[in-house]
Amino acid sequence: MGKRRTNQEWQMLIKQAESSSLSTLAFCKLNELNPSTFYAKRQQLNKADVSLGFVRADVVEKTTKYQAQVAMANMTLLVNDVELSIPQGTPAVYLAELIGALS
Numbered sequence: 001m002g003k004r005r006t007n008q009e010w011q012m013l014i015k016q017a018e019s020s021s022l023s024t025l026a027f028c029k030l031n032e033l034n035p036s037t038f039y040a041k042r043q044q045l046n047k048a049d050v051s052l053g054f055v056r057a058d059v060v061e062k063t064t065k066y067q068a069q070v071a072m073a074n075m076t077l078l079v080n081d082v083e084l085s086i087p088q089g090t091p092a093v094y095l096a097e098l099i100g101a102l103s
Helices: 007-019 025-031 035-052 092-100
Strands: 074-079 082-089
Touching: 007 025, 007 035, 025 035, 074 092, 082 092
Parallel strands: none
Antiparallel strands: 074 082
16 A cells, blocks of 8 residues: 555645656656556546635626717608608718618
8 A cells, every 4th residue: 555645745746747757657657656546636636726716706787878968969861751860979880771771
């Protein structure tokens, strides 16, 4: 049976393995570690690290209210006996789309 190690010791070994130029199997053999134990411990500690990184968050609905400024003068558009009153400051792109859709 191998030596029992603390989580801190395993974290050090995992960091050493990652920074070494050896494959995981070669690192385990050199340090007399069971590869299956190494992989299991690495996965266990990675999951623990990830869960520590989360914080509880509450979802808050954010709404933006759009209020058009009071228009001083409206543009009136007559199309097929229909009168449209369009506020000053309406984007030209929107007007072009509207006229294209109505024609």
